[in-house]
Amino acid sequence: MSQTVHHGGAWKVAFADFVTALMALFIVLWLVGQSPETKAAVAAYFNNPSIFPGEGRGFLSQDGAIQLHEQLHEIEVRRAAQGGGDENQQTGTTSELQQLEQEFLLDSAKQIENALESSATLSEFDGQVSVEMTAEGLRIQVHDEEMRPLFASGSDQVTPETQELLTAIAHVLADMPNPIVVEGHTDSRPFQSGDKTNWELSAERANAARKILEANGIDPTRVTRVVGYADRNLLEPDRPFSTRNRRISFIVRYQNGNH
Numbered sequence: 001m002s003q004t005v006h007h008g009g010a011w012k013v014a015f016a017d018f019v020t021a022l023m024a025l026f027i028v029l030w031l032v033g034q035s036p037e038t039k040a041a042v043a044a045y046f047n048n049p050s051i052f053p054g055e056g057r058g059f060l061s062q063d064g065a066i067q068l069h070e071q072l073h074e075i076e077v078r079r080a081a082q083g084g085g086d087e088n089q090q091t092g093t094t095s096e097l098q099q100l101e102q103e104f105l106l107d108s109a110k111q112i113e114n115a116l117e118s119s120a121t122l123s124e125f126d127g128q129v130s131v132e133m134t135a136e137g138l139r140i141q142v143h144d145e146e147m148r149p150l151f152a153s154g155s156d157q158v159t160p161e162t163q164e165l166l167t168a169i170a171h172v173l174a175d176m177p178n179p180i181v182v183e184g185h186t187d188s189r190p191f192q193s194g195d196k197t198n199w200e201l202s203a204e205r206a207n208a209a210r211k212i213l214e215a216n217g218i219d220p221t222r223v224t225r226v227v228g229y230a231d232r233n234l235l236e237p238d239r240p241f242s243t244r245n246r247r248i249s250f251i252v253r254y255q256n257g258n259h
Helices: 010-032 036-047 064-082 087-118 160-173 198-215
Strands: 129-133 137-143 180-185 223-228 247-253
Touching: 087 129, 087 137, 087 160, 137 160, 160 198, 160 247, 180 198, 198 223, 198 247
Parallel strands: 180 223
Antiparallel strands: 129 137, 137 247, 180 247
């Protein structure tokens, strides 16, 4: 009578362990040759692997903001000290700085998201706040909805709810050193009040938003530009009269101008 011999799968487990150990060895060898800044960035990633979604301590929590500020400063000093040195080394340092700063800005976006979720009043703005990374930095936009305007009609007077929302945003941005640009935008509905047009209205609303930021911890020297665009930069170009075109934008600019 024939007998079938079943081979065990223990070798597969052993082989998988061997491959895992080999990968770990390669990672260690790679890290040994990296700069201290890169090692710190890798360590920060594994301490908080998800910078934007999910849970994690993040860079801005408690003393994390100070720690990252110092780390960014150290990299900037290192890059300046390199001067005309090795081009590859300078490029590597710049890349490390860019990556850290982008993570820093993304963590700010996460904190704003948390602020919206943790407040009954601010949660009503769900869908009215958008955050995106651009070539300039982190862009935070707050736009009107039909039943929830940011300002009184034809005025730069914010609603109480808008005041609370902009205050919450200011408290997050106050922990950062980055320059800030404030923009005001309108829709394409003609607006005329005396000698005031959409140009004046958008600029006055941007300036009102600036005042709220500065009243809630933002160093005035960080605000580098306040500008009104009227309806020249529509959020929904195919719907020029959409309420979403009426908005305030905050651009938290990169400190490193090479982005």
